[in-house]
Amino acid sequence: MTTREAHLVGSLPGSSAAEAMGMALDILGPFLHSLPDGETGEHRNWILSIVEQLRAHPDLELQREGDWSDYDKTPRFRVRRGHRLFGATLDLGHVASVRETFPVFEKLRTAAGREGDLAFQQGVPSDLDLAMFSFGPLGALRHRRAFTEATLVEVRAVATLTGPSTLFQVEMPAELVLLARAPAPARPPLARLLARGLTQLAAGAPPGTRFAVHLCLGDMNNRAYGTMGDVGPLVLLANALVDAWPADRPLELVHAPFAAADRPATVDPDFYAPLGQIRLPAGVRFAAGFVHEAQTLGDQRRIRTIIEGHPGRPVVIASACGLGRRTDEAARVVLERTAELCAD
Secondary structure, rough: OOOOEEEOOOOOOOOHHHHHHHHHHHHHHHEOEEEEEEOHHOOOOOOOHHHHHHHOOEEEEEOOOOOOOOOOOOOOOEEOOOOEEEHHHHHOOOHHHHHHHHHHHHHHHOOOOOOOOEEEEEEEOOOOOOHHHHHHHHHHHHHHHHHHHHHHHHHHHHHHHHHHOEEEEEEEHHHHHHHHOOOOOHHHHHHHHHHHHHHHHHHOOEEEEEEEEEEOOOEEOEOOOOHHHHHHHHHHHHHHHHHOOOOOEEEEEEEEEOOOEEEEOOOOHHHHHHHOOOOOOOOOEEEEEEEEEOOOHHHHHHHHHHHHHOOOOOOOOEEEEOOOOOOOHHHHHHHHHHHOOOOO
16 A cells, blocks of 8 residues: 655656656655656756856856866856856756656656656746856856846746646755754755745746746765755745745755765764754655765654654655655665655
């Protein structure tokens, strides 16, 4: 009997969308409410391809070279003297990708007999994250608006291609890492500020647009961007998002990371204690990102029990981030473990 749901964060193992989605449906089909296209090919490394294409943008120039080998070794851009950056000149690549992968999704969904209840899931990097990874923290303050405009154009275009049932998952590692690094007294106002920026992005989408939020600690090269001493920062951010979220753009799921890239989640109950303060409405599903290939099933059952003891309801089972930066073997282990944790 299916007792819990599963959530796939984004990238999946496989050389093509058909292979990635087919594998996910074979292993997790009964537990899924939405299915991403696997973000294969150039999309496997999240926003790397988006930032790299800025090298050819006529209004930008490279300020600092980077090879993406670590978080402090990424390219950094600036606007050319006498130029301005507008959202209309940015192509984030989602629309072209969806044109190719959505027909594959529809075919697989029909073959699985899930036409009525399996949604297409589209990942959307937050506008702040796009601006920060392109321009750095100070540049992001000046140029975030262009990424907001470009993101909203692509959300509308993807919805036109895929229909109103699409679930848009907003991905926000920079926000959670910034909050985790802030001094404890500064975290509550900072959480409200960060949440306000994201909810303004949601408010710019068409009414009725369905959203999920993926809180993240980063996963470049399967290494985390930041860590948490306990889950207090993610609780603050999740609560601030729920409080400010526009009512006519449904927030259906909040995903929280408990593992961190190559580091499995801890079994220490004290780490999870702040979850007692999380305020998610009954209609907002809570996806717990703790499934990891380097941890025993027994430990992960224990973690599941600890987490579910705080909101007092079953959680949606997930990994901490997408699986595209793992080996195919490790990613398959995570998918199979997710199915085990959903079914028992």
